[in-house]
Amino acid sequence: xxxxxxxxxxxxxxxxxxxxxGLFINGEFVDSVDGxxxxxxxxxxxxxxxxxxxxxxxxxxRAVAAARHAYERVWGRMPGAQRAKYLxxxxxxxxxxxxxxxxxxxxDNGKPIRESRDVDIPLVSAHxxxxxxxxxxxxxxGFGPHPKxxxxxxxxxxxxxxxxxxxxxxxxxxxxxxxxxxxxxxxxPLTALAFAEICQQADLPPGVVNxxxxxxxxxxxxxxxxxxxxxxxxxxxxxxxxxxKSVAGTDKRVTLELGGKAANIIxxxxxIDQAVEGIVNGIFFNxxxxxxxxxxxxxxxxxxxxxxxxxxxxxARLRVGDPLDKNTDIGAINSAxxxxxxxxxxxxxxxxxxDAWSPPCDLPQRGFWFxxxxxxxxxxxxRIAREEIFGPVLSILTFRTPAEAVEKANNxxxxxxxxxxxxxxxxxxxxxxxxxxxxxxxNTFNKFDPTSPFGGYKESGYGREGGRQGLEAYLAH
Amino acid sequence: xxxxxxxxxxxxxxxxxxxxxAALRTFLHGLPGVDAVGADARAAMLSTRSIKTTAKAYAIDxxxxxxxxxxxxxADTPGKVRALCAKAQRPDPTAPDCPAxxxxxxxxxxxxxAAEELAGSGVHIASVATAFPSGQAxxxxxxxxxxxxxxxxxxxxxxxxxxxxxxxxRYMEVYDEIVAIKEACxxxxxxxxxxxGELGTYDNVRRASWIGMLGGGDFIKTSTGKVQPAATLPVTxxxxxxxxxxxxxxxxxxxxxxxxxxRTSKDAIRYLVMVNETVGDRWLDPDWFRFGxxxxxxxxxxxxxxxATGRYAGPDYVTLD
Numbered sequence: 157x158x159x160x161x162x163x164x165x166x167x168x169x170x171x172x173x174x175x176x177x178g179l180f181i182n183g184e185f186v187d188s189v190d191g192x193x194x195x196x197x198x199x200x201x202x203x204x205x206x207x208x209x210x211x212x213x214x215x216x217x218r219a220v221a222a223a224r225h226a227y228e229r230v231w232g233r234m235p236g237a238q239r240a241k242y243l244x245x246x247x248x249x250x251x252x253x254x255x256x257x258x259x260x261x262x263x264d265n266g267k268p269i270r271e272s273r274d275v276d277i278p279l280v281s282a283h284x285x286x287x288x289x290x291x292x293x294x295x296x297x298g299f300g301p302h303p304k305x306x307x308x309x310x311x312x313x314x315x316x317x318x319x320x321x322x323x324x325x326x327x328x329x330x331x332x333x334x335x336x337x338x339x340x341x342x343x344x345p346l347t348a349l350a351f352a353e354i355c356q357q358a359d360l361p362p363g364v365v366n367x368x369x370x371x372x373x374x375x376x377x378x379x380x381x382x383x384x385x386x387x388x389x390x391x392x393x394x395x396x397x398x399x400x401k402s403v404a405g406t407d408k409r410v411t412l413e414l415g416g417k418a419a420n421i422i423x424x425x426x427x428i429d430q431a432v433e434g435i436v437n438g439i440f441f442n443x444x445x446x447x448x449x450x451x452x453x454x455x456x457x458x459x460x461x462x463x464x465x466x467x468x469x470x471x472a473r474l475r476v477g478d479p480l481d482k483n484t485d486i487g488a489i490n491s492a493x494x495x496x497x498x499x500x501x502x503x504x505x506x507x508x509x510x511d512a513w514s515p516p517c518d519l520p521q522r523g524f525w526f527x528x529x530x531x532x533x534x535x536x537x538x539r540i541a542r543e544e545i546f547g548p549v550l551s552i553l554t555f556r557t558p559a560e561a562v563e564k565a566n567n568x569x570x571x572x573x574x575x576x577x578x579x580x581x582x583x584x585x586x587x588x589x590x591x592x593x594x595x596x597x598x599n600t601f602n603k604f605d606p607t608s609p610f611g612g613y614k615e616s617g618y619g620r621e622g623g624r625q626g627l628e629a630y631l632a633h
Numbered sequence: 634x635x636x637x638x639x640x641x642x643x644x645x646x647x648x649x650x651x652x653x654x655a656a657l658r659t660f661l662h663g664l665p666g667v668d669a670v671g672a673d674a675r676a677a678m679l680s681t682r683s684i685k686t687t688a689k690a691y692a693i694d695x696x697x698x699x700x701x702x703x704x705x706x707x708a709d710t711p712g713k714v715r716a717l718c719a720k721a722q723r724p725d726p727t728a729p730d731c732p733a734x735x736x737x738x739x740x741x742x743x744x745x746x747a748a749e750e751l752a753g754s755g756v757h758i759a760s761v762a763t764a765f766p767s768g769q770a771x772x773x774x775x776x777x778x779x780x781x782x783x784x785x786x787x788x789x790x791x792x793x794x795x796x797x798x799x800x801x802x803r804y805m806e807v808y809d810e811i812v813a814i815k816e817a818c819x820x821x822x823x824x825x826x827x828x829x830g831e832l833g834t835y836d837n838v839r840r841a842s843w844i845g846m847l848g849g850g851d852f853i854k855t856s857t858g859k860v861q862p863a864a865t866l867p868v869t870x871x872x873x874x875x876x877x878x879x880x881x882x883x884x885x886x887x888x889x890x891x892x893x894x895x896r897t898s899k900d901a902i903r904y905l906v907m908v909n910e911t912v913g914d915r916w917l918d919p920d921w922f923r924f925g926x927x928x929x930x931x932x933x934x935x936x937x938x939x940x941a942t943g944r945y946a947g948p949d950y951v952t953l954d
Contacts, residue, residue: 158914158917159688159691159692159695159905159906159909159914159917160687160688160691161682161683161684161688162684162685162686162687162688162689163685164683164684164685270681274681425666426665426666427665427666427667427668427671428665429665429667429671429672429675429874430667430668430670430671430672430675431668431671433671433674433675434671473910482681482682482683483682483683579666579668599668599670599671600670600671600674
């Protein structure tokens with residue numbers, strides 16, 4: 157008799173989703189002046205969750221004006237030790253409300269509760285704690301004797317880690333004395349709006365954090381606003397390129413964290429069982445909606461059969477389904493549009509001659525779902541080896557020598573992350589040194605920590621988030 | 634050289650591995666390494682599985698059926714062992730549908746008493762042997778210890794490996810000893826205790842697992858229960874991966890027994906989840922997975938009765954032994 161896990165759903169009753177949300181400007185939820193509205197849905201069921209404002213140019217203007225006012229009058233001149241108190245308070249409230257935030261994130265995003273509970277929300281809280289600690293020590297951060305804030309930051313974040321990306325943007329900005337206007341992604345606004353409530357709960361001075369919801373046009377209005385001093389964006393390389401163009405010739409400062417096509421390199425002396433876990437975690441974590449996902453597996457030819465057998469066996473154990481079930485490993489694809497993109501690229505992969513394989517799995521009828529998939533027989537020339545799929549799809553390539561591994565790993569316009577698996581310490585150092593990627597993981601993958609800087613080479617963007625280095629983007633020096 | 638996929642699946646090639654000290658060493662050191670951080674992380678992740686309602690009821694009954702109900706004290710007496718045997722057959726006298734445990738595990742001197750009590754019950758009689766727990770005795774003594782236990786009625790022998798020889802790299806000596814004990818067991822099943830708490834690294838756990846399997850062990854077992862740490866989830870994971878690889882390589886199934894330190898139903902269920910997601914259904918059976926434990930059974934019984942009645946009866950409602 158098989159050991160079938162009974163459903164173990166996390167309760168939804170802890171979250172209170174309102175039928176409609178306004179914009180969070182100057183410390184209050186306000187109605188839009190010139191915006192439209194759209195609906196945010198649960199991607200696992202297509203259930204409508206709430207009406208969200210698609211903010212117009214006047215709304216953006218009001219938010220930036222509130223941020224400017226708060227910067228000039230309150231936050232920009234407040235001693236760092238005082239700012240730290242607010243940030244510590246926010247960090248603590250996030251930790252206290254972590255279960256609620258995790259459930260809300262899983263409902264709006266589709267990611268498994270195990271990940272939102274064990275990865276996303278703890279990192280969000282940790283990020284605020286970490287940057288709270290820097291607020292009164294900026295003079296000693298290595299950016300000059302008395303570094304100053306920049307002013308008003310316009311921040312646009314993606315839908316894959318909604319609250320975590322908010323934390324990466326807001327925590328260092330506030331610690332350095334800047335005020336912010338942040339736009340969450342249109343498919344995942346709910347945790348950002350919950351964060352607005354947390355700012356109220358923490359008595360953060362009005363205007364220091366402003367949250368405006370909307371789609372691409374709202375983001376464009378924010379980035380192009382003349383009174384924004386600093387632009388921070390995480391998202392696609394295409395949009396990043398447009399932002400870089402639009403701010404060219406202005407005195408705005410910009411940091412961009414864009415796409416990736418990371419190589420996960422498995423040498424023949426790797427710890428195979430753990431490497432297989434690393435492959436799974438590299439590409440199937442968060443349904444593969446990870447800019448630094450290990451979407452290209454480079455496995456040494458001499459062990460490819462062994463690795464492939466183990467990987468398939470492991471994939472057959474992945475539990476795909478209800479994101480709120482505590483035993484779910486892979487949840488829903490975030491949107492119909494993203495699902496269409498994943499399907500399109502997968503079909504191209506098959507058409508180009510690569511072999512697709514997925515474990516047998518029952519996908520729910522409603523909602524957006526894609527079975528975890530691997531492609532073998534992939535070459536560097538295939539589109540699935542070059543383009544970011546941003547889904548649970550792994551392209552498997554082989555190499556024969558360390559030099560070939562490095563060459564193939566670097567043969568991409570991207571350079572966000574990479575992984576190296578070997579039991580040989582000297583090889584880890586030698587290979588990591590040659591990989592052109594912002595983050596190189598050794599014998600692990602997709603590990604994040606607020607103390608560690610994160611960012612890209614080449615078309616994966618510029619600037620660093622996290623760590624001491626993450627302060628630089630928010631300091632004038 | 635020495636990697637699993639390089640070997641052909643024949644008895645001959647297995648005997649090639651153990652033809653000399655050098656060949657055995659080459660094989661063991663050629664096994665894929667274990668990344669300790671990664672192994673710990675995998676075990677921790679599996680511990681987050683939430684096993685509720687029907688799944689929990691299934692797991693609790695399965696865990697009861699897998700218990701090797703153990704008493705290994707200098708103070709053991711025939712009276713204590715008889716009480717244990719009664720409990721092994723009817724763990725919960727108030728619930729006739731409660732299954733019996735897999736075996737009773739005692740010292741060789743207590744085997745005859747246990748055999749008398751358990752005759753015809755289907756509950757196995759396991760005896761520790763080979764100068765348990767340290768194993769620090771001449772081979773002849775270990776063999777006599779084993780033979781005496783089998784002669785007294787034990788149908789399962791839990792031996793300890795020679796950790797001194799293992800840690801000083803004398804792998805062949807460890808192997809030869811297991812082969813000799815296996816022979817002394819006759820038809821009795823052999824469980825090979827690795828005493829992972831003394832092996833120091835997960836790489837060593839993997840190597841010792843292979844020696845235990847190559848030497849003819851029907852089970853590999855984590856610990857004596859006399860050394861800390863005893864059974865842990867990561868160590869059990871490494872051993873499950875070893876029996877999985879053995880099965881793939883040779884088609885021979887070897888069982889796994891974590892022992893020591895498993896006290897609660899929650900612990901036991903975590904192990905069963907790990908079995909389920911590492912080696913699957915084939916090992917979810919008392920013939921292939923056991924818990925070496927003394928206090929675990931009572932917690933399983935309390936959880937079982939709570940699931941049936943909705944109330945916690947408390948420790949006064951389960952028998953001490």
